[in-house]
Amino acid sequence: MAHRWTNDLSRDDVTPRSVWLNRRQILAGLAGAGAVGIGGPVAADDGLQPNTLEEIRSYNNFYEFGLGKEDPMRNAGAMVTEPWSIRVEGLVDRPGDYSLSDLTDGLTVEDRIYRFRCVEAWSMVIPWNGIELADILERVGVQEGARYVAFETVVQPEVMIGVQRRVIEFPYVEGLRIDEAMHPLTLLATGIYDEPMANQNGAPIRLVVPWKYGFKSIKSIVRISVVAEEPPTTWSRANPREYGFYANVNPQVDHPRWSQATERRIGGGLFNRRQDTLMFNGYEDEVAHLYDGMDLSRFI
Ligand SMILES: Nc1nc2c(c(=O)[nH]1)N[C@H]1C(S)=C(S)[C@@H](COP(=O)(O)O)O[C@H]1N2
Ligand SMILES: [Mo]
Secondary structure, three states, X not given: OOOOOOOOOOHHHOOOHHHHXXXXXXXXXXXXXXXXXXXXXXXXXXXXXXXXXXXXXXXXXXXXXXXXXXXXXXXXXXXXXXXXXXXXXXXXXXXXXXXXXXXXXXXXXXXXXXXXXXXXXXXXXXXXXXXXXXXXXXXXXXXXXXXXXXXXXXXXXXXXXXXXXXXXXXXXXXXXXXXXHHOXXXXXXXXXXXXXXXXXXXXXXXEEOOOEOHHHOOOOEEEEEEEOOOOXXXXXXXXXXXXXXXXXXXXXXXXXXXXXXXXXXXXXXOOOOOEEOOHHHHOHHHHHHHHOOOOOOOOO
8 A cells, every 4th residue: 555644535525524534443543653651641543533623723823923823813814815826936847827726726636634743742633635745846847956845925914913023034934855845745735624724724725744843834825946955944044953944743852942752632622631742743654764864863
């Protein structure tokens, strides 16, 4: 089974919410095993029970709309997402300004239930709908010499209170190595639970890289540049000691100010115990080979 993370239901089968819940059992066997310590963190092998849509839409990081977890929910509704244009540039055969539909129409929308792990040590499980970034890169034609892909978020200062206050440097920018970008786990997501992406989650299209800390998963993308050199990224620029370019989830490498060994699952209820964080967020079998020969203790 080459794509063990792919659901065995086709897109046509999955509209009813109940199917997402049934699929939980299918995916339960796929979750990585976490160690169970008596009284310690609970096993991370939780069967990937997805968070509710309400949880996913009400606890967010989107600094353009403020620093608080509920600020994006309150403020992002004012972002204009139609029409939406994405500039594709650099080492591609077909550069240009693409409408969202020009970039995505006809490509397969996948349903993927992924763990999502923020560097702040909270996590969720999110049922994304999205297109493999590799499919989109293929559509625009990646040229020889391409080694990285850079992404940029929209800036709408009139409605973005975080931009007005310059809480960090904007536009928010991120990047991946080309092999990370082409990996089948890497998505450009356009929906959650078969609903269009809410603005606070990065409408209309955002990156999802499930084995990396959440800040790599840049929202509301308006520019994709295929380049030869490692591009700057917002958080490594703001604080290179604390946030690296790679940012692979790694429970053995602590953040300078807190442990990354465990995480708090949002929506875990009254007796929500911390659970073990998994190497590469549970996707080690799929992605560890990308980092062969790299000192993983160095690349936070
Ligand atoms: N443009 C932009 N993208 C962003 C962020 C941001 O502040 N601005 N925050 C990142 C961080 S730190 C996380 S954890 C995730 C949160 O995604 P979610 O709110 O959809 O769960 O978005 C990432 N993408
Ligand atoms: Mo994050």
